[in-house]
Amino acid sequence: MADRYLHFTGTAPGRFLTRRLGLPRPAPLRRWSPGTPSLDGPLLHLTAGDSAITRELGALLAATGLDVTDRAEHAERPAGIVLDATAVTAPGGLTAVHAALHPVIRSLAPGGRVVVVGVRPSADDHHQAAAQQALEGFTRSLGKEVGRGSTVQLLRIAPGAVAPAESTLRFLLSPRSAYLSGQVIELTPAAPDPVADWTAPLAGRTALVTGAARGIGASVAGVLARDGARVICLDVPQVRDELARTAEELGGTALPLDITADDAADRIAAAAPDGLDVLVHNAGITRDRRLANMPAERWTSVVDVNLDSVLRTTDALLKAGTVNRGGRIVATASIAGIAGNNGQTNYAASKAGIIGLVRALAPHAAADHGVTVNAVAPGFIETKMTAAVPLLIREAGRRMNSLAQGGLPVDVAETTAWFAQPASTAVNGQIVRVCGQSLLGA
Numbered sequence: 001m002a003d004r005y006l007h008f009t010g011t012a013p014g015r016f017l018t019r020r021l022g023l024p025r026p027a028p029l030r031r032w033s034p035g036t037p038s039l040d041g042p043l044l045h046l047t048a049g050d051s052a053i054t055r056e057l058g059a060l061l062a063a064t065g066l067d068v069t070d071r072a073e074h075a076e077r078p079a080g081i082v083l084d085a086t087a088v089t090a091p092g093g094l095t096a097v098h099a100a101l102h103p104v105i106r107s108l109a110p111g112g113r114v115v116v117v118g119v120r121p122s123a124d125d126h127h128q129a130a131a132q133q134a135l136e137g138f139t140r141s142l143g144k145e146v147g148r149g150s151t152v153q154l155l156r157i158a159p160g161a162v163a164p165a166e167s168t169l170r171f172l173l174s175p176r177s178a179y180l181s182g183q184v185i186e187l188t189p190a191a192p193d194p195v196a197d198w199t200a201p202l203a204g205r206t207a208l209v210t211g212a213a214r215g216i217g218a219s220v221a222g223v224l225a226r227d228g229a230r231v232i233c234l235d236v237p238q239v240r241d242e243l244a245r246t247a248e249e250l251g252g253t254a255l256p257l258d259i260t261a262d263d264a265a266d267r268i269a270a271a272a273p274d275g276l277d278v279l280v281h282n283a284g285i286t287r288d289r290r291l292a293n294m295p296a297e298r299w300t301s302v303v304d305v306n307l308d309s310v311l312r313t314t315d316a317l318l319k320a321g322t323v324n325r326g327g328r329i330v331a332t333a334s335i336a337g338i339a340g341n342n343g344q345t346n347y348a349a350s351k352a353g354i355i356g357l358v359r360a361l362a363p364h365a366a367a368d369h370g371v372t373v374n375a376v377a378p379g380f381i382e383t384k385m386t387a388a389v390p391l392l393i394r395e396a397g398r399r400m401n402s403l404a405q406g407g408l409p410v411d412v413a414e415t416t417a418w419f420a421q422p423a424s425t426a427v428n429g430q431i432v433r434v435c436g437q438s439l440l441g442a
Contacts, residue, residue: 003026003382003398003405003406005026005398005399006026006028006405010028024399025147026149026403026404027110027147027148027149028149029111029179029403029405030111030149030178031176031408031410031411031414032174032175032178032414036175037174038064038065038174038175039066039111039175040079041078041080041109041112042066042067042068042069042074042075042077042078042079042080043066043067043075043078043079043081043173044069044072044075044078044082044104045058045061045069045070045082045084046070046072046081046084046100046101047070047083047084047087047096048083048084048087048088048094048096048097049087049093050087051084051086051087052086052087052160053084053086056162056163057082057084057117058070060162060163060165060166060169061082061169061173064166064173066079066173072104075104076107077107077108077109078104078107078108078112079109079112079113080113080114080115080173081101081104081105081108081112081114081115082117082169082173083097083100083101083114083116085116085117085118085135086117086119086157088118089127089131089132090127090128090130090131091127091130091131093131094131094135094138097135101114101142105142105146108146108150109150110148110149111148111149111150111175112146112148112150112151113150113153113172113174113177114142114146114150114151114153115153115154115155115172116138116152116153116155117155117156117157117165118132118135118155118156118157119132119156119158119159120132120156120158121133136154136184139152139182140152140182140437143181143437144182144437149178149403151177151181151182151403151437152181152182153172153177153180153181153182153184153185154185155169155185155187156185156187157187158187158188158189158426160189161187161188163191163192164187164191164425164426165426166192166423167192167201167418167421167423167424167427168187168418168424170198171415171418172185176414176417176418177414177415178411179403179407179408179411179434180415180432180433180434181402181403181436181437182437183432183433183437185427185430185432186430187426187427188425188426188428189426190366190425190428191425192423192424192425192426193326193422193423193425195421195422197228200228201227201228201421201422201423202224202228202229202277202278202417202421202422203227203228203229204228205228205229205230205277205278205422206230206231206232206274206275206277207224207229207231207232207276207277207278207279207420208231208232208234208255208268208271208272208276208278208280209221209224209233209234209280210235210259210280210281210282210283211234211235211282211283211284212231212233212234212243212246212247212282213233213239213242214384215384215385215409216332216378216381216383216409216412216413217235217282217283218246218409219408219410219412219413220280220409220412220416220417221233221247221250222249222250222413223410223414223416224278224280224413224416224417225251225252227420227421229277229278229420230251230253231247231250231251231252231253232247232252232253232255232268232272232276233247233250233252233253233254233255234255234257234259234268235256235257236256236257236258237256237257237258240256243255243256253271255267255268255271259283259305259309260305260309264312264313265312265313265316265317265320265322268313268317268322269320269322272322275323275327276317276322276324276327277324277326277327278328278329278330279314279323279327279329279330280330280331280332280416280420281314281329282332283305283309284305284306284332284350285302285305285306286302286344286347286385287302287346287347288344288347289343290342290343294345294346298346299346302347303349303350306347306350306351307349307353307354310331310354310357311357314361318365323369323371325369325371326371326425327372328371328372328419328420328424329365329371329372329373329374330373330374330375330376330416330419330420331354331357331358331373331375332351332354332375332376332378332412333351333354333355333375333376333377334351335377335379335433335435335440336348336351337350337352337353337355337377338352338377338431338433339438339440351377354375355375355377355431358373358429358430358431359429359431361373362374363428372419372424372425372427374419374427374428374431374432375430375432376412376415376416376419376432376434377431377432377433377435378411378433378434378435379397379401379407379433379435379436379438379440380397380435380436381406381407381408381409381411381434382406382407382409383409400438400440401435401436401439402439403436403437404436405436412434415432
């Protein structure tokens with residue numbers, strides 16, 4: 001369903017009324033397309049204090065193809081700003097953060113990107129920990145201030161490990177991250193696998209997407225195929241025809257299968273005799289009702305599809321070696337699993353369970369199998385399901401985020417594709433919300 005309010009605010013009367021009444025003024029987001037593959041304008045590289053990584057980070061930013069400068073007068077309307085705050089080790093160093101961004105933040109172009117680069121708060125130095133944790137509050141607040149479709153993220157890199165950040169910086173400083181803001185992404189020092197062609201980073205890789213017949217799953221499969229992957233599209237036999245059409249359009253393979261079946265992992269392995277490089281757990285259901293009115297069947301069916309099947313198939317496929325070394329597992333959580341939702345105790349429990357799965361499994365999967373495990377947590381995404389939500393609730397869902405609009409299935413797909421890249425080895429154990437910086441759950 002079209003967002004008529006978003007269209008209205010782009011008209012002269014809409015701009016006048018929303019300004020006078022103090023109503024949300026969403027800006028149309030610039031997403032990736034063949035005609036707009038990158039940001040349009042210079043990238044301003046700033047530092048807060050004397051950083052040991054300035055030169056290396058500058059070279060990495062230059063590799064993105066953007067016009068990088070470290071002088072504000074050479075970037076009158078920067079499309080992006082990267083602030084290196086890795087040298088901030090005490091609260092006094094935060095003054096340098098203000099000094100760097102205060103003079104230039106108003107000049108950020110509409111739809112611009114701000115990335116603050118920091119390091120993990122120390123477990124041994126409470127002064128450093130205080131200063132680096134302060135960057136999180138700063139980033140989240142700035143994301144709510146910049147407006148005009150712009151976004152702000154905090155990227156924590158391992159000390160001295162700049163090279164592993166390339167795929168993440170390419171993603172965050174591009175139209176592909178249009179609906180991400182206020183996110184904190186922490187990288188490990190793991191070296192990235194090489195990418196021969198950044199326009200097709202998944203070339204030669206095989207990906208399986210569950211729940212792929214329609215909606216977000218179909219969009220995920222489409223973006224992975226666009227990036228070069230051979231896609232196996234899995235969904236329940238009841239939507240066999242839709243699944244076949246989706247797979248055919250992508251030049252992929254349809255696998256009609258109930259993911260909760262006892263032999264699901266065996267059948268997935270049989271469909272991928274050379275193994276999987278990317279496994280996307282997207283299948284999910286809702287059976288909403290308040291707990292006092294919820295029969296056991298509604299509870300168990302949601303937990304079985306959304307969580308238990310993910311655990312069982314992941315364990316079996318890792319044990320069998322079906323997920324190849326260097327592979328990627330991406331699961332779908334939800335902001336409902338972070339903030340909770342009225343009438344969704346079953347759904348929220350299952351999605352919070354996905355977060356627990358990812359955090360616990362990620363280090364072991366990397367060490368034992370060479371596989372990363374991450375989750376995407378969508379907020380309000382424009383789908384057939386959300387189009388059926390009552391008008392007032394739907395409008396609240398759209399506006400209660402820093403971008404004041406709903407996301408699109410492709411926003412979830414782009415984040416999944418970034419997780420899936422071979423160069424994203426350092427991205428592990430992350431829960432990234434694709435929610436426009438929802439005002440729920442911080």
